[in-house]
Amino acid sequence: MAKNLEHQIDESEKLGMQIVKESEDDRLMTLSVGPQHPGSGHFRFTVKVDGDYVVYCDPDPGYVHRGEEKMCEYRNFIQNIPHLERPxxxxxxxxTYSYSLAVEELVGIQVPRRGQFIRAIASELDRxxxxxxxxxxxxxxxxxxxxxxxxxxxxxxxxxLMDALSGARVTHAFNIPGGVRNDMPSGFKDKCLRNISYFEKRLREYEDIFYTNPLFIQRTEGVGILTKEDAIRLGxxxxxLRASGVPYDIRKAEPYxxxxxxxxxxxxxxxxxxxxxxxxxxxDMKESCHIMRQLLDKMPESGEVRAKLQPNPKGPxxxxxxxVESGRGALGYYIVSDGSPKPYRVKISVGSFRNMIALPHLLVGSKLADMPSVYWSLNYWPVEADR
Amino acid sequence: MSQDQNNKSGSSITPSQPPSSTPAKAAAPPTKERTEAPAFENSLVSQIVSRFGDYKIKVAYIRPLRIKVNVDPTDIIEVATFIRDNLGFDHAESVTGTDYPKDNQIEVIYQLGSYSKDDIAAHILSLATRTNRDDARLPSLTNVYKSGEYHERETFEMLGVYFEGHPRNERFLLPEDWADLPPLRKEFRIRGR
Amino acid sequence: MATYPQEYRFGKFIASIVWVVLWIVIIISLIGLPIIFVILFYVPLPPVNGEVLTPYLFLSMMVDPTRTLPIVHFIIHTDIFKVAVFPGFSFAALFAAVTIFVERKFLAKMQLRIGPLYCGKIEGILQLLADGLKLIAKEIIIPSGADKPIFWAAPIAFVATSAAVVALIPVAPGWVAANVNVGIIAVFAILGFFPLIALLFSWASNSKYPFIGGLRALHQMIAFEIPFFLSALSAVILSGSLNLTDIAKAQHPYWYIFFLPISAFVFFISSLAELERIPFDLPEAESEIVAGWLTETSGMIFGLIQLGSYVKVYALSALFVILFLGGWAGPQIFPKELSHGPTAGLMGLLTLQGVYNGVTVNAIFWFVVKTFGIIMLMLLPRGISPRIRIDILLHTGWYKLIVLTFINMFIALALIYGGILGPGGLLTGH
Amino acid sequence: MPAQTVAQFTPVIYMLGFGVLASVPALIISRLLSPRRRYNPVKFLPMECGQMPTGEGRSHFMMQYYAYILMFVVFDVMAIFLYTWASALFLIPRAATLPIMAFLGIMFAAMGYALYLAGRKGIW
Incomplete structure (x- = not known):
């Protein structure tokens, strides 16, 4: 059969015609999604599509890589806080919570109880x-x-609320080694409770308009299934992870x-x-409201919010x-200190970077139209993954 | 969860032992108090040690919830497979490299965690290995810990450690036309600093 | 370089207005009037109201403005006026502009926003003008390797084709640009051009995302063309005519939406798909394929395609009104005549003596109100619905909507053969 | 009669012409007003999300839903046939509806089979 085809091709070439041989690769179209794409963020992944199905996916991060880990080696422990929150x-x-915990462990300081509560509240607000x-x-x-x-x-x-608490709307550098930067303003608790109860009402409205929408369910149900085994294997x-049936939360597994x-x-x-x-x-958002209420309730009324720290602490x-458990999952800091005021090596292990590995795994075999719903459901923040 | 978590609630923990050969200029201040290595962590380590023996496994430190063991590059796949199958550490949280120019070595650490077993859900087992700085090559753990694939690729790019058996030792985060040293090596200096 | 404003005086402002008026009067009397006279002498004009338009008659019009009314009457019944202004292009374009503005405000209110605010002082009413100016002043970039003639021609064809649909839409009895016997089939025939334009444009732009978007547009319109056709078929069965004016007149006492609710629903859904509006905007799905088949459009090319698609919105909602909502039928709320007895001068002009027709004005009013209601309904899904996926869309079109249309077709047949509707039926009007 | 039918359609042609007349000046004015900076050839590359385009823009691309297009070709003709029948419904005897129903039944059977084929994976 193949010989016959080659013979035909030879014959037709003699006559001056061209026969285009279609290979499997010709069917595929390579699409670049990102970095200038309404559905990508500062991130790029290349997909190959066969008709409406994705057959290959290759993530390519790094468009906002800023070398946070290298920058940490040139600044001392306290100077590192403002730039570490940039991702x-x-x-x-x-x-910054996770970083503070690691530095406190290295330097060996105990955070006052009120400070612990306030920074837990700050982290829940930011979540x-x-x-x-x-x-x-x-x-x-x-x-x-x-x-x-x-x-x-x-x-x-x-x-x-965060503005009232820290004085800045975003990038507030509030959780620092030793506690929080400043105490809670008066009247914060009432305002917080009020906003939380309003927000819980809004969450029910979100469910009505979005989560119970039949078209939304059609587009997401059964799309990009990550089994429990795969979720654990891919880390x-x-x-x-929790959507795949693993009830793992750092706040519960390793309470800080x-x-x-x-x-x-x-x-x-x-x-x-x-x-x-x-x-x-x-x-999670609903549960977070619940947590915040308890935090506000159990917080000591007064007390220190920050442990005394040396001006330029040296790590041993x-x-x-x-x-810690961030909005995107476990957020770990690995800090090596060599006894100088600057960390010797800082590694930020972020949830986004760990979730990225699931993207090719889930996208291959799904439809092109499922791409945004799978990609963004991975809770992937491109800037954080690049660091 | 077990009672192991309860002895850790944000309290400060002084390191019981320094990393085996950190390039310290001056001797670190002596640690004030030595916390006793907890029993559960000890039992985990003793499982590894009893399987492979003292000459293969060098325990760097055992702290509450944190264990670090050093192995040779030749044994790492064997040890990692044992840890995954018998101890239940089923995923790699991160793969980190640290450059030690004084020793002419690069240390690569796998921070291993567990999702499937509740009693070690809070524990992190750091599996560390060292390679020569001039010709940095290590066997890849991709087949044991698939979750470390992108982390290993990042380590290759940032520290120049070639992972043998890794599907793609390629550029990942850096610009496409990067033609400099691996940036996390200590001789790479940030401009202006 | 900073410039300081001159001192403001009200008197100067008045003086400038007086000067402008003076110049206008001078220019009209010295240049405008002689030109009109020359034209009136040498160009034969049709006799109006039994009189031939001469310069003397023209001068008498300036004295008695009522005398211009026959001319107005003559003009508004010409084909050119119908095509260019009233039931035709300008009316549809005005509808499109109002739709765009209302959509932005309406959507903003739905999403707890404000919407356009600054441009034009009152609720940002001139925002559309500003956007149009911006689009006109933008450079048109044609990608290398694109098929230039098609690239230029496609937006023009898009506007012209949607205008051609408008030509077939009757607005009031007798007020239609083209009163075609097979009107509804002609509408569908013209609507069939749109996937062709989208596909041609996407092929011409030599880029991958438009290409996929064009193919999606093709699939979508094909999936919904049959339900679209067949849902209108039920209205044709009940009225026994293909002429849109006749279909509207046939629903005299009872609108067809009471008998054909399923068909009306299917028609509405299909027209949303035909218009590529959310939730059926997958040919332009921005999070999947950058902007779909509009990815390579820029500047006025994009502006014209938007104009065309909003004119299409008007055309399809008007079609819905004609097929299911009784067209222009509605209670008479305008007086039959504005003035009684002969009035002359300015008063006659204001009452539009001889031109004003209470029935027609009433019909136009109800038509506009109904069409606007349907347009609002079409805008609504944009705020409450996510985008559908292509396989679900094809499945919906082929498996569900077609079955629904046939169900209602059989209901319509039963109504006819059961003697309830049709000639001599129980509910047939006279 | 044919001349009358053609005359009915002339306003549609006028309207097409008017659409062209209204949109061509917009493009011409835009061309006159807008800047034309053509020194950067990268600007005229086809869209590829900020990357250099790879591969053909127009290529052989197989959507998996061609079955629906083939079905459309058949059912569009059917729809037009139904229109001619519906518009003459009051003029023809009632018994003439039966063949139409038989025709519809045949079409439905064919359509069911075609939809079954279209739903199956792997044939396109």
């Missing part, structure tokens, strides 16, 4: 801010413009600061599809690895 400006309390932003973008990725506007507007509730974290006094449930779902990955952050010879 996730929405979630800056969490990304809400981040998750709302994530939800907004998930909405617009699925073409739901109202779901873009509503969470973006409701972020203001928590941004205002994903955060909401992606005051989280072992808080009563909350780890929210997880078992289906592991895009719908579950979209739902778990919503459940040693290393520390501490992690």
């Amino acid at each position: 996730v400006i929405h979630d800056s309390a969490n990304i 809400q801010i981040y998750t709302l932003y994530w939800l907004a973008i998930y909405g617009i990725f699925l073409g739901h413009s109202t779901m873009f506007m509503w969470p973006t507007g409701d972020r203001e509730l928590f941004i205002d 994903v974290t955060g909401s992606v 600061d005051v989280y072992n006094e808080i009563d909350f449930k780890v929210q997880y779902m078992k289906s592991g599809d895009s719908l579950a990955r979209a739902y778990v952050p919503l459940l 010879l040693g290393e520390a690895y501490r992690r």
